[in-house]
Amino acid sequence: MKIxxxxxxxxxxxxxxxxxxxxxxxxxxxxxxGTHVGCDTAQCGACTVIANGRAIKSCNVLAAQMQGxxxxxxxxxxxxxxxxxxxxxxxxxxHGLQCGYCTPGMVMSAxxxxxxxxxxxxxxxxxxxxxxxxxxxxxxxxxRAVQTAQKAMAA
Numbered sequence: 001m002k003i004x005x006x007x008x009x010x011x012x013x014x015x016x017x018x019x020x021x022x023x024x025x026x027x028x029x030x031x032x033x034g035t036h037v038g039c040d041t042a043q044c045g046a047c048t049v050i051a052n053g054r055a056i057k058s059c060n061v062l063a064a065q066m067q068g069x070x071x072x073x074x075x076x077x078x079x080x081x082x083x084x085x086x087x088x089x090x091x092x093x094x095h096g097l098q099c100g101y102c103t104p105g106m107v108m109s110a111x112x113x114x115x116x117x118x119x120x121x122x123x124x125x126x127x128x129x130x131x132x133x134x135x136x137x138x139x140x141x142x143x144r145a146v147q148t149a150q151k152a153m154a155a
Contacts, residue, residue: 008076023058034074045132048105055112074104096145098136
């Protein structure tokens with residue numbers, strides 16, 4: 001079936017099988033490999049992207065369901081001149097990652113949180129990121145990174 005959508009601001013028109021997941025389209029067809037596959041069961045959050053302004057787990061959505069949608073992946077956050085999104089910059093500054101596997105999903109969830117709740121408290125940040133699993137950190141630097149991004153985005 002043919003679907004049309006925007007990914008990172010670029011129009012995409014492609015043929016997909018009805019059972020193709022959004023994460024498969026993003027990684028295999030569009031070659032945007034920053035969106036990771038960690039569990040294939042929507043448990044870990046490594047595949048999180050922004051769809052129509054909200055964070056979703058792309059391993060749990062069929063590509064065909066995204067007909068007409070606007071999708072932003074981790075590759076689409078930085079400006080065209082390479083300037084990192086404030087959340088990306090804060091993760092780098094605050095060492096909000098270790099192995100980095102969960103980082104794209106964490107960043108995308110944090111972007112969604114700050115877009116809808118720019119004054120989120122530390123407990124609200126932890127609650128929002130609850131669906132993103134990190135096996136390396138204790139989440140302290142991740143929360144600190146989101147708080148640092150909050151301040152940068154408010155300035």
